[in-house]
Amino acid sequence: MSLLEKIRNRNAIIGIIGLGYVGIPLALSSSKAGFRVVGFDILPQRIEGLNARKSPIKYIRDADIAKMVDAGFEATGDFSRSKECDALIICVPTPLNKSREPDLSFVTSTTELIAPHFREEQLLSLESTTWPGTTEELLLPYIAKAGLTVGEDFYLVYSPEREDPGNTHFTPQTIPKIVGGKSPRCLEAGKALYGSFIDTIVPVSSTQTAEMVKLVENIYRSVNIGLVNELKIVAEAMGLDIFEVIDAAKTKPFGYTAYYPGPGVGGHCIPIDPFYLTWKAREFGLHTRFIELAGEINASMPQYVATKVVQALNTKGKSMNGAKILALGIAYKRNVDDVRESPSVTVLKLLYEWGAVVSYSDPYVSAFPKMRDHAFNLESIDLCPETIASYDAVILLTDHNDFDYKMIEANSDILIDTRGKYRNNANIIRA
Structure with missing residues (x-):
């Protein structure tokens, strides 16, 4: 047959x-x-x-x-x-x-x-x-x-x-x-x-075309996320809420697709796939500057976020060295247990290297997995008002639906938001 x-x-x-x-x-x-x-x-x-x-x-x-x-x-x-x-x-x-x-x-x-x-x-x-x-x-x-x-x-x-x-x-x-x-x-x-x-x-028409389709899809996302990540930094310097700007812009019924900023990009596709094309393009004597620039911007976001934590601690007269920092979410996006290439993990690593005592809470990742570039002997902690209040700073990195955002907001001394979850509280630091 x-x-x-x-x-x-x-x-x-x-x-x-x-x-x-x-x-x-x-x-x-x-x-x-x-x-x-x-x-x-x-x-x-x-x-x-x-x-x-x-x-x-x-x-x-x-x-x-x-x-x-x-x-x-x-x-x-x-x-x-x-x-x-x-x-x-x-x-x-x-x-x-x-x-x-x-x-x-x-x-x-x-x-x-x-x-x-x-x-x-x-x-x-x-x-x-x-x-x-x-x-x-x-x-x-x-x-x-x-x-x-x-x-x-x-x-x-x-x-x-x-x-x-x-x-x-x-x-x-x-x-x-x-x-x-x-x-x-x-x-x-x-x-x-x-x-x-x-x-x-x-x-x-061919296997090559199909291979290119996948790269184009994820490069498109990488470039647009890189753009809004850069716009987030500009808006912050101007005292503007980039999430409010994007939500207003997307009301235009044509010519605009909304992408949102965050602490970087993660998962197995967007941080990786664009570099497959940039690598192959060199074989043809081509330099994919636009694609690589977006990658550089996205890769720089964890350091931008970590620097925001330092600045937030300084406003309270606290040093990063020895500060207790709680990261909310280490998965690369909400409601999944996948930490591959997660920018949340990179932020956690930077804070640790800068002297912080780091912990995390993630309802989808019970124990910190073994990773090629990062190794933490940590387990996810359960959240309650007393736990939240015991940290010098809490940083929202992955906006899982399972988090009790009102409880977190009410009990955090310093709360840094990288996902635009908190929109109407001037005391919360956008990063």
Whole structure:
């Protein structure tokens, strides 16, 4: 039976490689559509938890994982089982290395694990963000080495993930899916696969185009966030509330989209993806000044915020050295447990390096995770009036819905707001 027939009959087995913030929602959607799903990961604890019907992601319910397991889902660390799968979807991280250059080691190591098991009538899709050309430059040689011909007996596509963790308004099923194929037949197979569990498919002319689409989406956000972060500093110097300005500006029904400032940018996309294009552009003798400037502005915001804390302490005659500082939220955005590239963590590190005694409270992150550049032996503290009052300064970094903002405001000696949550209190310091 051909791959297309298996997909149409829901007999295809889908392999999801990388069971994280992208892979698990994708597995849930494809399982719900009637496919048997095999999940692959290198973390034994992640594999055991999923097979025990436990969700490793706070905003995904255990009940949803249990339903998927009941439908035949299985997580495994045995990559030789990829041969069982008719479609293999790679959803592994593509970070930057210490030199701020693309690190595709996760994609490469994953492909090396599954390539010996490639077979005819199989589809390989890469969803990890990368530069235009990666799918063909990196994956195509492995397929050729396996003695298979793309577009004839094997299908290769790139379809960028578009997950927005914690966003309840959109699901993998309702977010339009970009699909680019190595050949027309590859594109047809990719459309058939994703179209079986996603409402809207947006085909593009090539894998390179699809790769570029993802970068453009996140560069657009990075540049606009960089702009409003810079405008925040200007507005503050003029004594203006940038949040009031933006809210008024967005009443214009055309020509304006509202973006809001914060302590920087976080997550796995916006702080990282633009640099994949700037790196690739150098191959063509091009310097992406606009993109890099936005990155510099966003990266400078944690220091701007930390400096605001110093200034706030000074107004009370207090020194940063030895000051007790409580950070509210270390996740990169509200209502998620993801701390990857979180500017909140960078602010915390700066305050610690400047002599503060730091603590944090985050209802989504119970203990400070191990991170490449930051190491704190801290656990989230529970908030109450007495706890809040015991700190020299409280700084709102991630505006989770779970915080009792009125209680925090009533009991803080110094309260610094980086998210525009407090709008009508002149005693609260904007940062």
